[in-house]
Amino acid sequence: METSEKAVKQDFFDLIYGVLFNAAATFRNLADAPPIGQAALVLFILTLSNGIVSLSFFRLTFSEIPGVDPVIAQVLTGAFPVLLLLALVFAGLRWFISGAVLHLLAELLGGRGSPKGTLTVCALAGLPGIFLVPVELLVRLLEVPETAAVILTGLTGFVTLGWGAVLLVIGLRETHRFSGGNAVLTIIAPVTVFILISVLVAMTILFTLTALVPFSHSL
Amino acid sequence: MRRFIGALVLVLLIVSVIAAATMNGRAPGKRSLPGGEKVAVVYIQGIITTQTISGGLFSSSTAGIRGVVDALRRVEKDPAIKAVVLRIDSPGGSAAASQEVAAQVERVKKAGKKVVVSMGDVAASGAYWVAAGADLIVADPATVTGSIGVLIETIDVAGLYGKIGVNKEVVKSGPFKDMGSESRPMTAQERAIFQQMVDDIYAQFVDWVAQGRNMPREQVLVLADGRVFTGRQAQSAGLVDVLGDFRDAVREAGRLAGIKGEPEITDLGPTNFWDILMRNITGKVLYPADMLPAWLLCAPLSQR
Numbered sequence: 001m002e003t004s005e006k007a008v009k010q011d012f013f014d015l016i017y018g019v020l021f022n023a024a025a026t027f028r029n030l031a032d033a034p035p036i037g038q039a040a041l042v043l044f045i046l047t048l049s050n051g052i053v054s055l056s057f058f059r060l061t062f063s064e065i066p067g068v069d070p071v072i073a074q075v076l077t078g079a080f081p082v083l084l085l086l087a088l089v090f091a092g093l094r095w096f097i098s099g100a101v102l103h104l105l106a107e108l109l110g111g112r113g114s115p116k117g118t119l120t121v122c123a124l125a126g127l128p129g130i131f132l133v134p135v136e137l138l139v140r141l142l143e144v145p146e147t148a149a150v151i152l153t154g155l156t157g158f159v160t161l162g163w164g165a166v167l168l169v170i171g172l173r174e175t176h177r178f179s180g181g182n183a184v185l186t187i188i189a190p191v192t193v194f195i196l197i198s199v200l201v202a203m204t205i206l207f208t209l210t211a212l213v214p215f216s217h218s219l
Numbered sequence: 220m221r222r223f224i225g226a227l228v229l230v231l232l233i234v235s236v237i238a239a240a241t242m243n244g245r246a247p248g249k250r251s252l253p254g255g256e257k258v259a260v261v262y263i264q265g266i267i268t269t270q271t272i273s274g275g276l277f278s279s280s281t282a283g284i285r286g287v288v289d290a291l292r293r294v295e296k297d298p299a300i301k302a303v304v305l306r307i308d309s310p311g312g313s314a315a316a317s318q319e320v321a322a323q324v325e326r327v328k329k330a331g332k333k334v335v336v337s338m339g340d341v342a343a344s345g346a347y348w349v350a351a352g353a354d355l356i357v358a359d360p361a362t363v364t365g366s367i368g369v370l371i372e373t374i375d376v377a378g379l380y381g382k383i384g385v386n387k388e389v390v391k392s393g394p395f396k397d398m399g400s401e402s403r404p405m406t407a408q409e410r411a412i413f414q415q416m417v418d419d420i421y422a423q424f425v426d427w428v429a430q431g432r433n434m435p436r437e438q439v440l441v442l443a444d445g446r447v448f449t450g451r452q453a454q455s456a457g458l459v460d461v462l463g464d465f466r467d468a469v470r471e472a473g474r475l476a477g478i479k480g481e482p483e484i485t486d487l488g489p490t491n492f493w494d495i496l497m498r499n500i501t502g503k504v505l506y507p508a509d510m511l512p513a514w515l516l517c518a519p520l521s522q523r
Contacts (some may be wrong), residue, residue: 013225135236
């Protein structure tokens with residue numbers, strides 16, 4: 001049914017609007033010819049802007065502390081390009097790894113999308129993060145009290161995370177042409193496995209340590 | 220319309236990033252701390268010098284004044300801070316470094332803020348120089364303070380050099396260029412020059428104490444023979460205003476600044492790597508005075 005619809009060519013700004021405010025139709029439209037270049041550009045812009053803002057605020061916090069060696073601020077400034085480059089490299093790696101895992105699971109669950117489509121969805125689903133930067137800036141500019149600032153930025157982070165997850169589900173559903181339930185399962189499965197492995201490792205460590213500690217005697 | 224909104228979102232992001240990046244130029248201390256009227260606490264600990272000298276693992280370090288001056292500058296600029304408690308635990312240090320801190324204390328006072336000194340174990344010599352300019356000095360009854368005086372020490376190890384076969388050769392542009400050299404005894408002329416220096420710095424010290432404590436110079440001269448006093452003796456002599464602990468000093472600072480109730484404290488030091496890290500994680504160290512733990516208020520600073 002979806003494949004019968006004629007794909008409409010979208011430019012970059014159309015894509016941004018579409019992913020944020022008309023996700024289902026946009027992802028359906030890009031399923032046949034995923035704009036991976038534009039998706040990579042989105043990932044690049046988001047990583048770069050978040051990196052610049054985080055590092056700037058971190059340096060600002062440092063400079064506001066009395067007695068802090070100015071050399072630290074200088075070193076931080078000097079290390080900016082390297083840190084940003086590292087952030088870009090890690091974002092790229094994370095993109096490919098998460099894309100690969102999600103694509104494998106989607107195929108196992110009957111998905112019919114291309115790897116390019118999965119990668120495109122993975123990058124575009126991060127678009128709600130675009131709103132984190134202005135909110136963080138406003139919190140700084142308006143000098144919102146510490147607790148309120150933490151709540152506000154935390155809430156924004158939570159909302160963008162949820163929004164991103166919803167976009168990922170819709171994107172996978174539309175590009176792989178399977179049910180929404182399968183799309184949710186595709187996302188939840190790696191998280192569940194990771195949690196289970198973490199719990200198992202923690203329990204193993206705990207039991208090993210318990211075995212090493214001598215029994216205590218109470219009177 | 221879709222393209223316009225998409226472009227608008229992107230523009231919003233770019234503008235935000237540029238604004239965030241340009242915020243870096245702001246001077247430290249311009250941003251007011253959240254909350255109401257506050258009393259800042261600034262610590263002066265160890266030997267007062269212009270440079271911090273690390274003593275390594277097993278030796279003591281000196282307290283460089285840069286952190287203290289930075290903190291006082293922040294007090295001067297921050298409109299939310301109405302008073303500052305200078306918690307001093309120092310045997311003194313160099314006259315110039317003490318003068319620099321004292322000058323910054325004056326700037327804080329000129330900005331309309333109240334300065335209260337809280338003396339810990341010791342607040343003598345150069346540390347008293349700093350304290351003398353405060354609006355109020357609070358000391359524990361057993362605090363060691365005073366030591367108003369100046370000294371220049373040199374060492375003569377010519378005898379030791381002779382024993383180990385070291386002979387130091389000096390080529391100098393003037394007769395006094397190597398005055399204070401450790402490789403020969405001091406000459407009478409050099410001693411006279413040093414004495415003039417000591418007398419000059421001593422006169423500056425006495426003048427500063429007389430002005431800061433609002434005492435006749437003659438009265439200061441009687442006390443300024445280099446002797447140390449206990450906090451109680453210093454109060455009788457007029458070198459200390461109130462006997463009390465750190466908490467009393469905070470309350471006095473709040474009272475002088477006209478803050479109603481328990482003042483909120485802004486801790487502006489000391490800073491080391493872990494302090495900085497913890498501040499980044501937990502935010503600014505802000506808590507009302509009545510929430511200060513008893514161990515912090517009662518224990519000498521050296522134990523903290």
